[in-house]
Amino acid sequence: MxxxxxxxxxxxxxxxxxxxxxxxxxxxxxxxxxxxxxxxxxxxxxGTHKVKNRTEVRGGGKKPWRQKGTGRARQGSTRSPQWVGGGVVFGPNTNRNYxxxxxxxxxxxxxxxxxxxxxxxxxxxxxxxxxxxxxxxxxxxxxxxxxxxxxxxxxxxxxxxxxxxxxxxxxxxxxxxxxxxxxxxxxxxxxxxxxxxxxxxxxxxxxx
Missing domain, CATH: 3.40.1370.10 (Ribosomal protein L4/L1)
Incomplete structure (x- = not known):
């Protein structure tokens, strides 16, 4: 008892x-x-956390340098994920249910x-x-x-x-x-x- x-x-x-x-x-x-x-x-x-991908980051519309002849790797935008200030790859999205x-x-x-x-x-x-x-x-x-x-x-x-x-x-x-x-x-x-x-x-x- x-x-x-x-x-x-x-x-x-x-x-x-x-x-x-x-x-x-x-x-x-x-x-x-x-x-x-x-x-x-x-x-x-x-679950409301959110990051911006490369389509949502402001800027980056202009090609940073020409395609050939510079000796550097080709780049299409300064907002690609490998750039500082670029978009985030596979980041969290809005309204995720845990x-x-x-x-x-x-x-x-x-x-x-x-x-x-x-x-x-x-x-x-x-x-x-x-x-x-x-x-x-x-x-x-x-x-x-x-x-x-x-x-x-x-x-x-x-x-x-x-x-x-x-x-x-x-x-x-x-x-x-x-x-x-x-x-x-x-x-x-x-x-x-x-x-x-x-x-x-x-x-x-x-x-x-």
Missing amino acids: LKVKVYNQEGADVSEIELNEAVFGIEANNQAIYDMVRLQRASLRQ SFKINRKVARLALKSALSTKVADEEFMAINTVSFETPKTKEMVKVLANLNCGKKTLFVFDEICPTVARCAKNIPGVKLLDAKRVNVYDVLNSDKLIMTEAAIKAVEEVLV
């Missing part, structure tokens, strides 16, 4: 919750994690592996709830101090409260996700993963 303590936003231990070992207690599959992170990073690439797909089973295995890694490394924390009466950044700062959070903290909620989102949006390194959007890259990119009890149940329902 895999049990962890549940804290409140003041940092006090209030109860315990039993985690599903099929989600939070498996042996991490590093290959699945690698494939999923690579997929997410590739999907973030815009995204690719992996099997759904591999994606699920990668997420379970990432969550299990956080639990095994003691970088996982369960919290009963987070709520504020007024949207003030200092309120979230207090919560982070109470929970001894690092530079990068990921909060996962069943549903994100707008007030909590406003409290956290100006704090560097703090990210909020709902349970439907929890992903491998954000989990691994955090120093501490904090999930509400409702979010834990929601993730387990999907991944079991």
